[in-house]
Amino acid sequence: MDYNTLLQILDTALRFATPLLFACLAGLYSERSGVFDIGLEGKMLAAAMCAGTMAFYSGSAWVGLAAGIGGSLLFALIHGLTSITFRGNQLISGVALNFLAAGLTVLVAQRLFGQGGRTPPLEGAARFGTITLPFAEEARAIPVIGPFYAEVISGHALLVYIAFACVALTWWALYRTRFGLRLRAVGENPAAVDTAGISVTRLRFSALMITGILCGFAGAYMATALQAGFGKDMTAGRGYIALAALIFAKWRPVAAMWACLLFGFFQALALRPDVVEWVVRVKVPVPFLDALPYVLTVFVLAGFVGKAIPPRAGGEPYVKER
């Protein structure tokens, strides 16, 4: 394997890591506020369908993005209603919303386009184009770092860079703002936050809305940047991999980025079994590579790689008075 092949794989890894990263950060806000969300998958799927549809009708990827965020927000709102307002089981609500999204997206796309649950392929401005960063071509001459900058860092859709900016933003919001302090507190001890005169309900709803927006980005990226249009069940378990990454990262933003990059790298490797075979000198079946993120997460959950402790109030609806 030469350096160019490695760069190609890293380039693919970065593109695959982006939807995971958006969804993972989305889950981070929700779970840090004490609301489990296994409905990331469904929100991504809904967003992808809305984004693909509206980008097709309007011819603008930006309109698609807005629609994707809207669709995802709607699902986040239902999750909030069931699990915060009506104090239902958050896990069951997430499962239900995933099924709803899986079915509804196909129903709507089939009704609108009649192509077996797909949107028509998107072209031109309906997709997010790639951006070449400044000096990418000039930097190529620099050994090692130059090609890395030109091939891996440069040449992605805008949303990829936004995803990584969101990591910094999330870190800052979580650890350096009043909202972040309250968010972390409400996930650990909502009664204390309530005693301090802050509304638990409002705080958790705002966290869920951020979750909705970020899942909207994830889905829109899937439909209008990574691929050209929405396809039936196109997220293919990415919402669950993002959830796995969140646990792997122990609910911390920067670690979440590394986890998503790692899992994105595994996905990129699964496309190149020849390279894997060359590196480990044994034929590795592709399904093993597909299963790797899940196996690693089980190991982390089992506490073999440090202990993953979820926010303490996670999964429990808050009851103000007894």
Next chain:
Amino acid sequence: MDRLPKWADVTLVPLVSLLLAALCSALVILAIGQDPLEALDVMIQGTVMTASGWGYTLYYTTSFIFTGLAVTMAFHAGLFNIGGEGQAQLGGLGVALALLYIPWPHWSLALLGAACGAALFGALWAAIPAWLQAKRGSHIVITTIMFNYIAASLLIFLLVDVLRPAGQMDPATARFGPDAALPRFHEIPGLQTLFQRYTADGAVKLNAAGNIDYQIVPANVTFFVALLLALGVWALLWRTRLGYDIRAFGKSEAAARYAGIGATKIIMIAMILSGGLAGLMAINNVMGEAGRLVQNSASGAGFIGIAVALMGRNHPIGVVLAAFLFGFLFQGGAELGLWTKIPIEMRIVVQGLVILFTGALDVGVRMLLTRLFSLFRRPKPVAGGAV
């Protein structure tokens, strides 16, 4: 706060939830420009109005009884087993290994052997998350989700690289021997008269060889196994000491520990039983219907088990009834895909709505009903002026 009468809690809450789910489904069908009443008519015609419709509906019902019971079993121990799908797929592997490598003389022995294989593999796949929950404190919901994906990958690998006979293109095992085929409803004496075909003048239709030409349906003897197991689960949970321990543990882990009930033991037993039940589903679909193990053999039945258990209020009787409802939805949904412009995915939407209303909005529906009840209830006379 007023409480609901017990009868209302048991019957009215699930019925109102179901009604709300049905209402939302109707709205969805209207929104995609179709007629909900016509859809319902197609579903009823294709399921309970014909013998072959029953044959398919009961086939699906059988699968859902297994997975519904699996979720129920874990639920009573306070565990949410979301991994029924993976456990059912592993159960399929157990069935395939038992039937491919052991020559069974008769279907009844083959059924016994395959059931052991299915239950063993399903239980094993549930035992690992159970052990991780009991000993390492990893959340069972997340681990069972992960194990669903790991199971899917494992089976793809086994079917493509190991179990696939040489020269076969599609990723599946070889066909099981004819002695391992379970009697289906149209092959069971007595029951089979229901599946006779008739000619236009009302006579029994014969095939070319002069025998009676039966309609072939997938429902098989496993249906009766499922009903027996429902009875068994009821007896275990409500009539044995172990069942009491499991339910006590599910109600309050702390109290159960204080009463000397070992947490590890209960978690392990409940999940092993749960996984075994989910795995047993494979004797219905893999052994009874397909006759070989194919990729994605459980085809979502593991997840439907969640809806079935929630709808059936985690009681075996409720599970059997809810499984029938979902069998109806599944077969009816397929009919919709065939005869109307409503895509077959409609059944996933209905499934989601049922889980949403019966599972997640449970408290909300109860709050609504409580309010309605207190409206129509006579105010109680206040004794002695006390509040």
